[in-house]
Amino acid sequence: MKxxxxxxxxTHGFDTQKHLPGYKTINKGLSGYSSGELLGxxxxxxxxxxxxxILLCIGTNDLARGHDYTQILQNIKEIVVKTGENISGDTRxxxxxxxPTRHNPSRxxxxxxxxxxxxxxxxxxxxxxxxxxxxxxxxxxxxxKGAFTDDGLHLNEAAYExxxxxxxxxxx
Numbered sequence: 001m002k003x004x005x006x007x008x009x010x011t012h013g014f015d016t017q018k019h020l021p022g023y024k025t026i027n028k029g030l031s032g033y034s035s036g037e038l039l040g041x042x043x044x045x046x047x048x049x050x051x052x053x054i055l056l057c058i059g060t061n062d063l064a065r066g067h068d069y070t071q072i073l074q075n076i077k078e079i080v081v082k083t084g085e086n087i088s089g090d091t092r093x094x095x096x097x098x099x100p101t102r103h104n105p106s107r108x109x110x111x112x113x114x115x116x117x118x119x120x121x122x123x124x125x126x127x128x129x130x131x132x133x134x135x136x137x138x139x140x141x142x143x144x145k146g147a148f149t150d151d152g153l154h155l156n157e158a159a160y161e162x163x164x165x166x167x168x169x170x171x172x
Contacts (some may be wrong), residue, residue: 001022001023001024001052001053001171002023002024002047002049002052002053003016003020003023003025003046003051003052003053003055003167003171004024004025004026004028004049004053004054004055005027005032005055005057006022006029006042006046006049006054006056006057006079006083007028007029007030007038007055007056007057007058007096008029008030008031008032008033008034008060008079008151009029009030009033009060009140010029010030010040010057010099011057011161012027012030012031012062012153012171013025013029013031013155014027014029014155014160015160016164018031019160019164020164020168022168023171024049026046026049026051032061033058033061033069034058034061034062034065034067034075035059036058036071036094038058038075039075039082042079044059044086046086047087048076049087050087050088050091051087051091052090052092052160052171053091053093053094053171054079054083054087054091054092054093054125055091055093055096056076056079056083056094056095056096056102057095057096057098057099058076058079058112058148059072059098059115059119060098060101060107060112060153062075063106063107063111063112064107065153068094069118073118073119073122076095076119077122079126080128084127092128092129093126093129094128094129094130094131094170095119095120095129095130095131096117096129096130097116097131097134098112098119098134099133099134099137099144099151099155100112100137100138100142101143101153102132102144102145102149102152102153103143103152104152107153109143111136113134116134117155120132125163131166136162137155140154144161
């Protein structure tokens with residue numbers, strides 16, 4: 001199965017070859033990118049291998065930069081439309097919930113949760129699926145589990161192992 005990952009530094013840090021050994025993966029996570037920057041960076045060549053699934057996780061840098069939900073969601077919608085122009089009808093597009101943070105004031109979990117609700121509603125209105133992985137990464141206080149991060153934002157190996165297991169469940 002071929003998987004194409006699109007996102008920011010959290011996606012970029014995901015060693016998909018290591019954590020998803022039974023899959024052919026292409027990781028186009030771009031460190032520091034917002035949804036608008038990712039939209040502008042998309043290239044036709046990313047889709048040449050016709051992935052079975054495209055997994056999009058983007059928006060946390062938008063929140064940190066104070067972008068409003070309307071613009072973030074419009075960018076995500078345009079990313080889905082742009083990917084649709086480059087894929088076959090058999091490819092499924094999956095919008096992933098944003099991951100929680102741990103003591104990251106520019107990305108408060110309340111805002112992440114609200115944006116995730118909007119991303120879910122957007123997925124319903126598009127030809128896309130929504131994968132709500134966020135709760136699996138939260139502790140009892142609603143924060144990114146301490147065992148899953150070194151800096152409160154980015155995931156570590158333990159978190160990427162869980163992310164890989166969740167993806168395997170959703171794509172098998």
